[in-house]
Amino acid sequence: MELFLHQIFSGLATGAIYAAVALAVVMIFLAIDHFNFAQGEMAMFSTFICWALIDAGLPYWVAFVLTIGISFAGGIAIERILFRPLHAAPVLSHIIAFLGLFFILNNGAGWIWDFTIKPMASPFPEGSISGLIGYHEIGMIGIVLIMLALLYLFFRYTSVGLAMRAAAQNPESAKLCGISVGWMIALGWGMASAIGAVGGILIAPVVFLEPNMMLGILLYGFAAAIVGGITNPAGAVAGGFMVGVLENLVGTYIPFVGSELKLTVALVLIISVLMVKPSGLFGRTTVTRV
Amino acid sequence: MAVMLQVEDLAAYYGPTKVLHGISFTLEEGGITTILGANGAGKTTTLRAVCGMVRATGKVTLAGEAISGLTTESVARRGVAHVPEGRGTFTRLSTEENLRLGAISRRDHDAVEADLERMYNYFPVLRERRLQQAGTLSGGEQQMLAIARALMLRPRLMLLDEPSFGLAPLIVREMFRILRRINEEERVSMLLVEQNAALALDLADTAYLLETGRVAMSGPAKEIVADEQVRRSYLGY
Numbered sequence: 279m280e281l282f283l284h285q286i287f288s289g290l291a292t293g294a295i296y297a298a299v300a301l302a303v304v305m306i307f308l309a310i311d312h313f314n315f316a317q318g319e320m321a322m323f324s325t326f327i328c329w330a331l332i333d334a335g336l337p338y339w340v341a342f343v344l345t346i347g348i349s350f351a352g353g354i355a356i357e358r359i360l361f362r363p364l365h366a367a368p369v370l371s372h373i374i375a376f377l378g379l380f381f382i383l384n385n386g387a388g389w390i391w392d393f394t395i396k397p398m399a400s401p402f403p404e405g406s407i408s409g410l411i412g413y414h415e416i417g418m419i420g421i422v423l424i425m426l427a428l429l430y431l432f433f434r435y436t437s438v439g440l441a442m443r444a445a446a447q448n449p450e451s452a453k454l455c456g457i458s459v460g461w462m463i464a465l466g467w468g469m470a471s472a473i474g475a476v477g478g479i480l481i482a483p484v485v486f487l488e489p490n491m492m493l494g495i496l497l498y499g500f501a502a503a504i505v506g507g508i509t510n511p512a513g514a515v516a517g518g519f520m521v522g523v524l525e526n527l528v529g530t531y532i533p534f535v536g537s538e539l540k541l542t543v544a545l546v547l548i549i550s551v552l553m554v555k556p557s558g559l560f561g562r563t564t565v566t567r568v
Numbered sequence: 569m570a571v572m573l574q575v576e577d578l579a580a581y582y583g584p585t586k587v588l589h590g591i592s593f594t595l596e597e598g599g600i601t602t603i604l605g606a607n608g609a610g611k612t613t614t615l616r617a618v619c620g621m622v623r624a625t626g627k628v629t630l631a632g633e634a635i636s637g638l639t640t641e642s643v644a645r646r647g648v649a650h651v652p653e654g655r656g657t658f659t660r661l662s663t664e665e666n667l668r669l670g671a672i673s674r675r676d677h678d679a680v681e682a683d684l685e686r687m688y689n690y691f692p693v694l695r696e697r698r699l700q701q702a703g704t705l706s707g708g709e710q711q712m713l714a715i716a717r718a719l720m721l722r723p724r725l726m727l728l729d730e731p732s733f734g735l736a737p738l739i740v741r742e743m744f745r746i747l748r749r750i751n752e753e754e755r756v757s758m759l760l761v762e763q764n765a766a767l768a769l770d771l772a773d774t775a776y777l778l779e780t781g782r783v784a785m786s787g788p789a790k791e792i793v794a795d796e797q798v799r800r801s802y803l804g805y
Contacts, residue, residue: 447658448656454652
């Protein structure tokens with residue numbers, strides 16, 4: 279029983295990581311209708327910026343806020359420079375651009391900060407509650423839930439949020455309403471980049487900071503987003519926690535999976551959900567009348 | 569009377585194909601002009617060219633200001649509300665969110681709330697469907713929503729693309745009654761594209777007849793209605 283509880287809690291903790299990444303994935307998907315394969319690398323790069331700022335002597339939270347601002351601006355810049363010229367191009371061109379961005383950021387980080395592992399500080403105290411779940415993990419879950427709440431309020435109650443939803447759904451009609459669709463997409467990129475940055479900064483103390491830190495995590499993030507429903511931010515977060523817990527339970531209780539095949543669980547999950555319920559557990563199926 | 573919309577030598581292209589061959593027309597402030605023509609004559613393209621949705625050359629002037637070459641959203645922000653072909657509903661958003669989107673470029677928030685109320689009075693059925701996903705509305709309801717969404721912009725000029733399309737005759741009549749009321753009460757100028765020539769000529773004061781991207785005939789709606797040729801080709805009696 280103790281083992282079971284322990285696995286659940288540590289699953290929730292890693293789940294928070296996946297949830298943060300999934301949230302960023304969903305944000306981009308809502309804006310441009312594609313997966314951003316470079317999402318993880320963007321988050322990793324942001325985390326390095328945060329690490330560098332702390333290393334330069336800034337207090338943790340100042341570096342945290344600054345990094346989010348820089349990532350937001352960076353996300354907008356990537357959209358304006360790289361993806362804006364491609365907006366009418368076929369999907370394959372986008373995928374290639376995503377891959378290009380992936381390698382630029384991955385190698386860029388390695389070139390600037392080299393490939394050695396760096397320890398990243400946690401803003402939360404060390405220790406844990408009766409050995410079940412650490413304070414850092416609790417903080418991480420809390421911050422992810424706060425981000426989700428803020429996003430919900432933003433999309434539900436602000437006119438910019440409404441304009442963004444409209445631009446994603448029906449760009450032509452949105453333009454006819456006077457909405458600048460191009461800037462809404464750029465804003466989506468900025469927000470996804472900022473959310474990813476928060477995720478990366480929170481993940482780094484757990485997995486250690488290095489250019490390849492997001493590789494496996496992004497896969498779980500995709501799985502979480504797909505399980506939860508790729509169009510639903512709350513679903514993505516729930517999906518993140520579910521994937522985290524499931525990964526742990528399967529790794530512990532199904533002997534042949536162990537820790538080697540854990541990553542396969544994510545892939546199996548992606549494929550099964552896409553086959554059985556493509557809109558995800560909490561995704562909305564659109565009703566249209568023709 | 570002042571001129572609301574002046575179009576001079578407007579040509580439009582889909583890719584390399586030229587579909588409008590330099591048409592010119594004028595729309596008086598507070599007037600209703602209709603563009604008639606067979607399928608493929610370039611009616612929809614004319615509306616799309618006016619608000620920068622297709623590649624076009626020529627000169628478009630809105631109340632004295634040149635708007636040719638502007639982006640679609642800039643044209644909209646200058647008070648041109650386009651009710652597009654296919655209604656342009658935001659199907660996954662609620663009816664009320666659709667209406668609010670119509671007014672999203674406005675900054676006078678109190679007046680927007682009042683306008684929302686006004687739209688529900690024009691179209692009571694939309695109030696009943698307020699929180700319903702707009703994609704689940706019937707065709708007629710979605711057309712009303714599209715017109716109401718356009719009005720939420722407080723437009724100076726409305727471009728209406730086949731408002732009668734796919735609707736039952738009774739609903740069409742109701743729709744045109746409301747359009748006339750909007751034109752009279754709110755002084756909104758209208759450019760109307762319609763397959764139903766009889767209805768359009770009844771509502772409009774001026775008419776242009778398009779044939780394969782050129783103006784074939786134009787004049788006051790009353791005269792066009794009386795024209796033997798038009799009657800045979802478009803009114804069917």
